[in-house]
Amino acid sequence: MKLGRDVTLAGLEVGLLTMKKGEFSRFLLNPQYAYGEMGCPPFIPAAATVLYEVHILDYLDSGQADAFIAKSSVGFH
Numbered sequence: 001m002k003l004g005r006d007v008t009l010a011g012l013e014v015g016l017l018t019m020k021k022g023e024f025s026r027f028l029l030n031p032q033y034a035y036g037e038m039g040c041p042p043f044i045p046a047a048a049t050v051l052y053e054v055h056i057l058d059y060l061d062s063g064q065a066d067a068f069i070a071k072s073s074v075g076f077h
Helices: 010-017 062-072
Strands: 024-029 050-055
Touching: 010 024, 010 050
Parallel strands: none
Antiparallel strands: 024 050
16 A cells, blocks of 8 residues: 555554554554544444554555556556
């Protein structure tokens, strides 16, 4: 996923931006930072507080990610 584009939960994106390679974190997100008052039926109820557990194994900076995506999409149209 690419931060600023593919992450749809504000709280998760903010949390990911604080992490380093190899780090494990838990993020407990209030509804306004997760799925809001409507939730995501049928899996996430309305006004749900959600817990994400994230382990960052590795990542690329934005320029490296764009180059990787461009290179890996050649011939897959």
